[in-house]
Amino acid sequence: MAAPRVTMEVGNDGVAIITLINPPVNALAIPIVAGLKDKFEEATSRDDVKAIVLTGNGGRFSGGFDINVFQKVHGAGDVSLMPDVSVELVVNLIEDCKKPIVAAVEGLALGGGLELAMGCHARIAAPKTQLGLPELTLGVIPGFGGTQRLPRLVGLSKAIEMMLLSKSITSEEGWKLGLIDAVVTSEELLKVSRLWALDIAARRKPWIRSLHRTDKLGSLSEAREVLKLARLQAKKTAPNMPQHQACLDVIEEGIVHGGYSGVLKEAKVFKELVMLDTSRGLVHVFFAQRATSKVPNVTDIGLKPRGVRKVAVIGGGLMGSGIATAHILNNIYVVLKEVNSEYLLKGIKTIEANVRGLVTRGKLTQDKANNALKMLKGVLDYSEFKDVDMVIEAVIESVPLKQKIFSELEKACPPHCILATNTSTIDLNIVGEKTSSQDRIIGAHFFSPAHVMPLLEIVRTERTSAQVILDLMTVGKIIKKVPVVVGNCTGFAVNRAFFPYSQSARLLVSLGVDVFRIDSAIRSFGLPIGPFQLLDLAGYGVAAATSKEFDKAFPDRSFQSPLVDLLLKSGRNGKANGKGLYTYEKGSKPKPDPSVLPIIEECRRLSNIMPGGKPISVTEKEIVEMILFPVVNESCRVLEEGIVVRASDLDDASVLGMSFPSYRGGIVFWADAVGANYVYTSLKKWSQLYGNFFKPSRFLEERATKGIPLSAPVSSSSTSRARL
């Protein structure tokens, strides 16, 4: 790939076109920043240049500052690797330039890209250009003056919404708000921008320095009121993320003391935030998410994805209807098969309700909803399967039933058809045992609700063909999931790594720790709900069935708690029947149910593991560690066995599938931040006190004693890697 560069061409009209060239998104890498400084200095000093247009090559203006530099800053612990862009380039060389500068924006202008454009004296955009400041998703705030110029261009409330929610807008909306001066076709973009720049030079159009504007900020008291509300909101929605409050503080500085003062404070706060763990975690997740689309021997061997136009889903239960919804919403024709008309009707109704729910929440227009529902057909036999490109089986977890279905599918579907199962635990080799189509059998493991949750685990066996994996990865992206390719084992990557999560919570309860205190400690750590509320949500029937699978697969480290059986015996099944560890009333948050306390006492009596018959005493930090370190321990086995391609895939999957807090970087990244040795010594201590459940794995022990990060690649000699 050619080196990133900035070019400048001066036309006969006296307009210098300065172009960013750094495919694929023209990220503002260090050489680009240096190149921009050079070219703006040159254009300013050249007598033949009357005006300047700044643009991006290849139909995309810029995806913002180069996020790789953040990683370098994190690795070196040296913030001075960040160049001074905000004052030296955007204020001094662009905004205060003696010649007018117009930004010609196309495709996207995000983060530092939009900030450069806002430093210019006008912005012309092509239709549907994406404009936004998503820096908070990386744990920082806009650092090239965006916190100051965006409120001055679009108004305070809208700017806060765009920054705090990292919400981008189109150029059309930008034009209505005043961020964009004109929207013109792609073909006309440069021509109009040149003329606009010349018009400013000739004073036929206004020469606006955004940082000096105050007309859209409102009065000081109004601004303070807006900021106060935003602070309260951010406290609720982003409690562990300092960048939200910091962003509001920096905006306020500019409103009270002027834009330039705001720019200086922004630069200072940016440098503080970029060094925090929040930014380290979020930047790691950014790259982890992109790395999942690179799968050795699948995406690098020149295969082309085959189109998947028609999909059959077998089973219209919760998962099947969610999977069908995800496909029809993205324009893929779906045949939903059920065993009788009653179940079929129920499945179709659930899909309709899923789609309607999106309309009610403003996430889908009525038109799009109607079109999506037209892509659905319910059937009771296999006649429609003769031209499907993929089948996803989503029936109950029964081996004989799945085997029967796959044998039938082999006859009913065309030979190219992908045969996928949504099983969450059963070995795929067993599912396909009665067929001779092992090369096209694959796991498509969705997370519930399947039309909402972003993770798609793609489970391959030793025999699944690379083409089939690639095709499913492509469909996954089309239906807006993040596909993560994993190996075949009980629970695959996420459920396998997290099976100790709920078991350790139950173990703690048997040791005398309060159920609701456990949930609250885990929530404070950053997961949206604790393990017991999750248990309520999944339902105890499901919990009992999956526990059995894990007990069978990993008997050496499975904790057998009587809690779920006791809850089931007392007529409770969690949220589904309104009776769980919590009470559920419409319109209010779940409340701890004091009437479960005798059941918990009975559970402790039956477990009989409290040392000396007395509840153990633990801090909140210990609760979190006793619940999550066993997950780290199992993650080590997942890494050692090669169930994931790379450690960051498990990080990504834990964030997307388990809602592990993204600002902690995912389960392995977090464990490395805490320190492998600390995790190891803690588990060792607890295993001596409370038994084998906590026994450190060989992989963890080796890494901890040798001082190797858990995320370091697994060498081929130390792993079977047979599963991948």
Ligand SMILES: C[C@H](O)CC(=O)SCCNC(=O)CCNC(=O)[C@H](O)C(C)(C)COP(=O)(O)OP(=O)(O)OC[C@H]1O[C@@H](n2cnc3c(N)ncnc32)[C@H](O)[C@@H]1OP(=O)(O)O
């Ligand atoms: C000081 C400043 O205020 C700080 C900043 O500007 S921080 C940066 C703010 N900008 C952002 O957060 C935007 C981040 N990027 C994105 O959201 C998306 O990549 C996008 C919408 C630009 C493009 O999405 P899409 O077309 O799906 O492509 P996507 O796969 O994400 O990215 C393509 C490649 O560009 C890279 N890339 C995207 N934005 C990048 C950036 N800002 N820096 C470095 N690399 C970037 C990706 O890592 C990926 O690389 P790969 O092919 O080697 O994996």
